[in-house]
Amino acid sequence: MNLELSPAEQAFREQVRAFLRDNLTDELRRGQRETSSMYPEPETSGPWQQALQRQGWLVPLWPQEWAGTGWTAVQRFIFETECALAGAPLVHPMGVRLVGPVILRFGTEEQKRRYLPRILSGEDYWCQGFSEPGAGSDLASLKMRAVADGEDYVLNGSKIWTTHAHHANMMFALVRTSTEGKRQEGISFLLIDMNTPGIEVRPIATIGGDHDVNEVFFTDVRVPQANRIGAENAGWDCAKYLLEFERGAGIFSGRLRSQLKRVRDAIGELEASGVDVRGDGRLVARFGEVCADLDCFEMMELRIMGALQPGQSPGPVSSILKLRASRLKQAIAELGVEVLGGEALRWRRESAGGSVLPVLVPDYLNSRAYTIFGGAAEVQLGIIAKSVVGV
């Protein structure tokens, strides 16, 4: 084993750094830095997506004929790490990382030609209609009905926790097209134009005071059957494939480290105002433990993700990465609150003036969701017990 970069890997890294120097503006960095919710707003992620698209680096995991980069896993790790550490915005993943691969795998040629270019250009902004009231980690219990009527389906029901539905013009959703047989066998994967009559998006205020997620109601919404991906009642395969990307294709360690930078910057700000943070041995120890946790997570992620062949999925071990990444996110956010001490009592100020302090409490509050979405921590533990421990 060694961590030395080959000359080609080294050159690639330099190339990524040069790109970041030339394209990552202070404004985009600030947008990401001041984000306390899960994803930055479209005005931050959009321009960055376009810059990546111009460079041909937007969709490393797609096949090369569809703008993929053909990078090795180590190159992808280098790219993601450099972007995150430079403070680049998170690209909104719903199109490029989630529905894109599903369309590539299960879509018809016509569907590919219609949707993929619009994902790449950012013309379509996607949201994910999976969760329902009553169907979270037990996704197969979803109820929203899609009844065939001529060329269309007629949709009735609701989706919940829909991230950025208020920005999105397209939704990919799981709907129930049959109630016969096994629950998983009556689900279809549908692409829905959010401007269709009968769709209503209602915001859900989250604990951190952000507007990130929504409830979406469907009343007699007509969606062409041509918008279905794959066969009718075969949507569960699409969902499983997508969840693999959601859980396993991300490279989180760089993002987590950039979160920790915010905490360190907060220490700097507090000390500049006369608070002796580093004099508190307990905080120093906690900082050290979080750093150690993060370092080990990075090594684990590199070892698992870096060893993958193109197109290969990490398999059940991705549950370990998902579980640890989400807990680390929470640990870092919690450290931020501990660093703030009594200052944590101060709720968001309207004008932060570049200070990172007002972001930390909302970030901590919102971070509690990380062990709930994408399969709750308890679901991941169940997968780990069965597949890694073998009980």
Place this chain on the structure above:
Amino acid sequence: MLLSLTELQEMIESSVLEFLANEYDFIKRARSLDADHGVAPQVWRAFAEMGWLGLPLPEADGGIGGRAMECGLLMRAFGRHLVVEPYLNAVLCGTRLIAEAGRAEQRAEWLPELVEGRRRVVLAHDERGVADPWAPRNARALEGGNGFRIAGAKSIVVGASGANAVLVSARTETGGVALFLVPLDAPGVTVEACRMLDGARAADLRFDDVQVDRSALLGEPADASGVLGRIIAEAIVSECWEACGAMKAALEQTAEYTQQRVQFGKSISSFQVVQHRLAEMAVCCEEALAACQLAALSIERDAASAVAAAAMAKSKVGRGARFVAQEAVQLHGAMGVSEELPIASYFRKLLAFAQRSGGTAWAGQRYGELMLLSDAWRDSRTLPSLARA
């Protein structure tokens, strides 16, 4: 990047595991537990024959040229089998310090016999009340006559009973730390043997104005703190590998036990609460392995990072070790607190690990201090650091 083991690494790992599986199962281990000084002669001889007593030495010194990864893989296998022989303190500390810091005549006198297993030298560094493995020691060496007079006490020196000599760390009048090669039968040396928590043997040593020649000084310059600090750091990383092996074995035995143990009419591994606890243990094991790999590879890349790497690994593996050990006993139920099953021995091994070298909590604080001071953590810890533009 190479994210898999090299051929040499594969070979070392498989040969150590194969040997221990045949010669060091839980029953045969009793030979070592009962042997004088906790060293079964046939086991130590076999270590020599396999070449492991020279593992960290260059080939020119009769060694294998193993670096941090190779030593780590061997120690992980040792941890898996709860080896009680003092390999770490004798080979990875004693022999290695002589090889790296010794003068030509010291190397010529000692190395061949150490590598062949005919003599043993261990490091005597720890003292009561000094947790920081890198802090200066209280033992003193006063220059006088044709040499030095050493005064002080060393605590729980692993493998000292039965060793031929110890390398004593002591402060000199110039303020540096020097190492002295002192035979255990030298006048003024008191050896009080003790048993350790994990079944290994150690001794408390007292030095009452022990007179040694100038030739007892290891190396030329009187200040050995640089090489000593680095080798202590690497030894801490090695003991983390050892703990990592013990953690994995404890997890496997616990998973097996929960599948056999029937309560309320079914195996307890079918209960979700038990499954989740096993899964948490598995995550700790994976993370501990990552900590050890990162620490070893960091040291191989940059020896100056050894102290930080050791503090990082000790904090991470220490916390995971405590969790895995406690859960293993809990999931074994009452059997977990009996000496009859190996799990009690794993528990004691992991507790011993957590208490060594300053302890787990101390390592976390040390790492926090190092990181806040250097800001090194701002960069990736796996990609080689580059000056940021």
